[in-house]
Amino acid sequence: xxxxxxxxxxxxxxxxxxxxxxxxxxxxxxxxxxxxxxxxxxxxxxxxxxxxxxxxxxxxxxxxxxxxxxxxxxxxxxxxxxxxxxxxxxxxxxxxxxxxxxxxxxxxxxxxxxxxxxxxxxxxxxxxxxxxxxxxxxxxxxxxxxxxxxxxxxxxxxxxxxxxxxxxxxxxxxxxxxxxxxxxxxxxxxxxxxxxxxxxxxxxxxxxxxxxxxxxxxxxxxxxxxxxxxxxxxxxxxxxxxxxxxxxxxxxxxxxxxxxxxxxxxxxxxxxxxxxxxxxxxxxxxxxxxxxxxxxxxxxxxxxxxxxxxxxxxxxxxxxxxxxxxxxxxxxxxxxxxxxxxxxxxxxxxxxxxxxxxxxxxxxxxxxxxxxxxxxxxxxxxxxxxxxxxxxxxxxxxxxxxxxxxxxxxxxxxxxxxxxxxxxxxxxxxxxxxxxxxxxxxxxxxxxxxxxxxxxxxxxxxxxxxxxxxxxxxxxxxxxxxxxxxxxxxxxxxxxxxxxxxxxxxxxxxxxxxxxxxxxxxxxxxxxxxxxxxxxxxxxxxxxxxxxxxxxxxxxxxxxxxxxxxxxxxxxxxxxxxxxxxxxxxxxxxxxxxxxxxxxxxxxxxxxxxxxxxxxxxxxxxxxxxxxxxxxxxxxxxxxxxxxxxxxxxxxxxxxxxxxxxxxxxxxxxxxxxxxxxxxxxxxxxxxxxxxxxxxxxxxxxxxxxxxxxxxxxxxxxxxxxxxxxxxxxxxxxxxxxxxxxxxxxxxxxxxxxxxxxxxxxxxxxxxxxxxxxxxxxxxxxxxxxxxxxxxxxxxxxxxxxxxxxxxxxxxxxxxxxxxxxxxxxxxxxxxxxxxxxxxxxxxxxxxxxxxxxxxxxxxxxxxxxxxxxxxxxxxxxxxxxxxxxxxxxxxxxxxxxxxxxxxxxxxxxxxxxxxxxxxxxxxxxxxxxxxxxxxxxxxxxxxxxxxxxxxxxxxxxxxxxxxxxxxxxxxxxxxxxxxxx
Numbered sequence: 017x018x019x020x021x022x023x024x025x026x027x028x029x030x031x032x033x034x035x036x037x038x039x040x041x042x043x044x045x046x047x048x049x050x051x052x053x054x055x056x057x058x059x060x061x062x063x064x065x066x067x068x069x070x071x072x073x074x075x076x077x078x079x080x081x082x083x084x085x086x087x088x089x090x091x092x093x094x095x096x097x098x099x100x101x102x103x104x105x106x107x108x109x110x111x112x113x114x115x116x117x118x119x120x121x122x123x124x125x126x127x128x129x130x131x132x133x134x135x136x137x138x139x140x141x142x143x144x145x146x147x148x149x150x151x152x153x154x155x156x157x158x159x160x161x162x163x164x165x166x167x168x169x170x171x172x173x174x175x176x177x178x179x180x181x182x183x184x185x186x187x188x189x190x191x192x193x194x195x196x197x198x199x200x201x202x203x204x205x206x207x208x209x210x211x212x213x214x215x216x217x218x219x220x221x222x223x224x225x226x227x228x229x230x231x232x233x234x235x236x237x238x239x240x241x242x243x244x245x246x247x248x249x250x251x252x253x254x255x256x257x258x259x260x261x262x263x264x265x266x267x268x269x270x271x272x273x274x275x276x277x278x279x280x281x282x283x284x285x286x287x288x289x290x291x292x293x294x295x296x297x298x299x300x301x302x303x304x305x306x307x308x309x310x311x312x313x314x315x316x317x318x319x320x321x322x323x324x325x326x327x328x329x330x331x332x333x334x335x336x337x338x339x340x341x342x343x344x345x346x347x348x349x350x351x352x353x354x355x356x357x358x359x360x361x362x363x364x365x366x367x368x369x370x371x372x373x374x375x376x377x378x379x380x381x382x383x384x385x386x387x388x389x390x391x392x393x394x395x396x397x398x399x400x401x402x403x404x405x406x407x408x409x410x411x412x413x414x415x416x417x418x419x420x421x422x423x424x425x426x427x428x429x430x431x432x433x434x435x436x437x438x439x440x441x442x443x444x445x446x447x448x449x450x451x452x453x454x455x456x457x458x459x460x461x462x463x464x465x466x467x468x469x470x471x472x473x474x475x476x477x478x479x480x481x482x483x484x485x486x487x488x489x490x491x492x493x494x495x496x497x498x499x500x501x502x503x504x505x506x507x508x509x510x511x512x513x514x515x516x517x518x519x520x521x522x523x524x525x526x527x528x529x530x531x532x533x534x535x536x537x538x539x540x541x542x543x544x545x546x547x548x549x550x551x552x553x554x555x556x557x558x559x560x561x562x563x564x565x566x567x568x569x570x571x572x573x574x575x576x577x578x579x580x581x582x583x584x585x586x587x588x589x590x591x592x593x594x595x596x597x598x599x600x601x602x603x604x605x606x607x608x609x610x611x612x613x614x615x616x617x618x619x620x621x622x623x624x625x626x627x628x629x630x631x632x633x634x635x636x637x638x639x640x641x642x643x644x645x646x647x648x649x650x651x652x653x654x655x656x657x658x659x660x661x662x663x664x665x666x667x668x669x670x671x672x673x674x675x676x677x678x679x680x681x682x683x684x685x686x687x688x689x690x691x692x693x694x695x696x697x698x699x700x701x702x703x704x705x706x707x708x709x710x711x712x713x714x715x716x717x718x719x720x721x722x723x724x725x726x727x728x729x730x731x732x733x734x735x736x737x738x739x740x741x742x743x744x745x746x747x748x749x750x751x752x753x754x755x756x757x758x759x760x761x762x763x764x765x766x767x768x769x770x771x772x773x774x775x776x777x778x779x780x781x782x783x784x785x786x787x788x789x790x791x792x793x794x795x796x797x798x799x800x801x802x803x804x805x806x807x808x809x810x811x812x813x814x815x816x817x818x819x820x821x822x823x824x825x826x827x828x829x830x831x832x833x834x835x836x837x838x839x840x841x842x843x844x845x846x847x848x849x850x851x852x853x854x855x856x857x858x859x860x861x862x863x864x865x866x867x868x869x870x871x872x873x874x875x876x877x878x879x880x881x882x883x884x885x886x887x888x889x890x891x892x893x894x895x896x897x898x899x900x901x902x903x904x905x906x907x908x909x910x911x912x913x914x915x916x917x918x919x920x921x922x923x924x925x926x927x928x929x930x931x932x933x934x935x936x937x938x939x940x941x942x943x944x945x946x947x948x949x950x951x952x953x954x955x956x957x958x959x960x961x962x963x964x965x966x967x968x969x970x971x972x973x974x975x976x977x978x979x980x981x982x983x984x985x986x987x988x989x990x991x992x993x994x995x996x997x998x
Contacts, residue, residue, distance in 0.1 A: 383418025523558030721775030851900025
């Protein structure tokens with residue numbers, strides 16, 4: 017209690033704004049309550065403390081129901097006495113504010129729910145009854161909201177919810193709270209209705225209600241046994257609306273039957289008997305104010321379906337229309353009364369003013385035939401909410417077929433017409449002629465298919481050539497299901513950007529943009545064709561001889577959209593798609609190809625390389641190269657110098673190509689304003705095709721470990737071309753090791769090496785060789801390694817034929833001995849480079865960092881010199897490095913084999929043991945540690961070391977060999993005995 021008093025006392029100080037809860041270490045709900053303690057009192061210290069304790073125990077929203085509050089008595093209205101027990105009297109009331117729900121940080125107050133809710137006020141003759149045990153007993157039956165005080169009696173009162181035996185405020189309670197607001201004037205009927213309502217705990221479907229007679233309209237007597245039809249304004253009860261504190265309802269203005277009850281004294285038993293005998297749903301009871309007869313309110317259901325089906329809804333509307341001919345009325349009504357499930361099968365009487373654009377088109381044995389647009393369109397289904405029919409195909413085309421002799425209109429006649437037509441209903445023109453409203457349907461499909469929509473439009477166009485018209489119409493009449501296969505007559509003014517491209521035996525060809533795009537499918541709502549690819553590219557193939565059109569179409573049948581005519585030359589032209597011959601569709605390569613004329617690098621070889629890359633991107637455009645203008649980059653900053661050029665960091669405004677957008681007819685892009693690396697190529701003004709082809713080849717390798725290559729640009733000042741590459745935030749792997757080596761676990765080192773091996777495997781699987789694999793060409797992203805700079809091991813203007821055979825470009829420590837001797841690069845030479853990288857990642861040190869990188873080192877490498885570990889290394893890694901650095905390329909493993917050795921390491925118990933043992937040995941040995949500072953690794957390098965690519969011209973190197981004991985020693989990479997080295 018001391019702790020509580022201390023908290024209460026502190027709430028009266030100015031320090032409260034800085035208070036945080038000792039339990040939550042933040043401003044929680046308890047603190048929000050505490051800050052308000054000074055703003056209220058019950059006038060009784062015991063009650064104040066009790067309320068405050070409940071509030072201080074609430075830290076989170078989920079606990080809010082545990083808090084009580086002091087509620088001023090004037091926050092209640094409609095206070096009515098209901099009973100008395102041992103503690104005191106109980107009252108029902110409405111609570112204006114409703115209960116606390118959660119804290120509103122923006123307005124700094126409590127959000128509340130259920131304003132004007134019903135509550136019980138339980139009077140306490142003695143406030144000392146308010147104990148924790150007492151409250152727990154109360155809460156078994158009620159939810160407690162707080163305490164108030166009657167200002168007249170001065171009695172304290174607990175504010176409780178008005179729960180049902182369900183232990184919730186259910187439907188039954190809500191109905192019960194409303195009993196005082198209605199009466200039928202008959203206690204037995206009131207009791208009968210209330211009984212059903214008090215049973216509606218979870219479901220109101222079987223609940224009855226008292227319905228005032230003025231809630232009905234259009235009340236019409238329909239049958240003996242005192243039954244009336246009417247519309248019920250409010251409709252059925254659905255569920256309680258907590259926000260608005262009333263019942264949600266559905267089927268407003270619905271049709272109901274009012275069945276009169278005899279005015280007998282035993283009305284309750286009669287009511288129960290009739291309710292049990294009827295097949296109709298009973299909604300409630302009403303009373304005719306004139307006759308004083310009570311009436312059951314029943315649903316208007318079909319005797320066949322046992323619910324209010326389409327037939328019932330049609331029947332209720334019979335009184336609202338007539339054709340003026342009893343036989344026609346009966347025919348229509350019979351079809352409607354049989355449309356229990358599908359309203360579309362019913363005929364309807366359609367007033368003549370529901371048609372417009374009425375045009376005479378033909379005459380047959382029965383009378384005149386007209387074409388028209390029907391404003392309303394077809395019946396779909398009944399709309400319960402709006403109490404009318406939902407319709408579709410507004411303003412649809414229909415035929416009005418005149419009947420000279422309406423007496424012939426029999427069911428047999430109607431069925432005969434239905435064989436070839438869709439029949440919708442009947443109408444009558446102002447001259448009193450009856451007409452059937454129908455539509456032609458396809459004899460093949462038995463419905464209105466694409467061919468019918470095309471056929472209706474035949475009169476709206478002509479090519480001016482009967483043979484061409486027939487050719488197009490035949491094509492359209494055969495497109496029952498797929499409208500995209502149809503030809504169409506296309507006016508010449510629907511094309512723009514018309515440009516000549518070539519000429520063949522048939523005539524000239526042009527490229528153009530087609531404004532509308534091709535037909536896709538019929539749009540019932542707008543009564544026209546939906547189209548795709550607006551402003552699309554097409555080929556216009558001129559026909560010098562229109563008689564050739566059929567043979568041309570047969571050759572181009574899968575890519576023909578239609579025919580047009582040049583208004584100047586009068587030549588007919590086939591409108592053909594610009595499809596890819598490989599994909600047989602307009603794929604990415606076509607979109608790229610169309611844009612070739614819009615850009616150039618200024619170098620034919622570079623243009624060809626970019627275009628070739630784009631022409632191979634049939635399915636996936638995300639790995640394609642593009643020419644990127646230099647002004648599309650900003651924040652260009654120098655970051656490093658490579659072997660043959662500088663490296664810059666920049667933001668790329670547009671971002672990389674992602675997918676083609678058919679709607680906007682352009683490329684969607686990903687990563688706008690993304691950071692990229694610009695790698696300049698010195699002296700690339702005279703770049704050779706072979707060189708560019710080599711460095712751009714790795715964009716073909718689809719692997720996340722290969723650095724992203726987006727395109728090429730050109731520095732407008734130096735005129736050097738630049739590769740636009742994915743930016744690796746942590747720089748080269750060498751830089752990363754220098755600063756982070758001591759933080760890297762064995763697991764992380766092996767995972768990174770595994771990723772490099774996987775990337776190398778992808779390169780080799782694409783019949784490519786990296787040729788310049790060293791640690792400077794391995795980059796570090798956030799958590800991923802990337803391989804980069806394939807082919808960049810020599811200058812951009814390097815000419816192979818002008819250089820000696822044994823001139824090699826690269827970084828000496830990483831070059832395989834056979835390459836130093838002038839042999840060709842192979843996959844095995846990449847594996848040798850990987851072995852050196854593997855040594856470097858495990859040891860943390862650059863290879864041969866303490867030696868002069870000269871010809872003497874090249875000789876020693878050929879004679880078997882390999883870098884040594886200065887720390888203990890697991891034997892499986894020692895063995896793998898040795899095999900990668902074997903002097904004989906045939907003895908080296910493949911990238912795939914290396915990956916398979918590394919990949920399952922985490923599952924291998926033996927490898928885990930080797931690593932654990934190695935860690936233990938290195939931790940206990942002062943000799944097995946690499947010197948480091950707070951900035952990272954600390955090691956000295958020889959003044960003549962070179963870790964950037966350069967020209968290496970070594971003559972007379974010895975034949976490569978391993979050291980004499982290369983595979984005999986297990987403690988490090990090489991043996992100590994190396995023959996031939998002085």
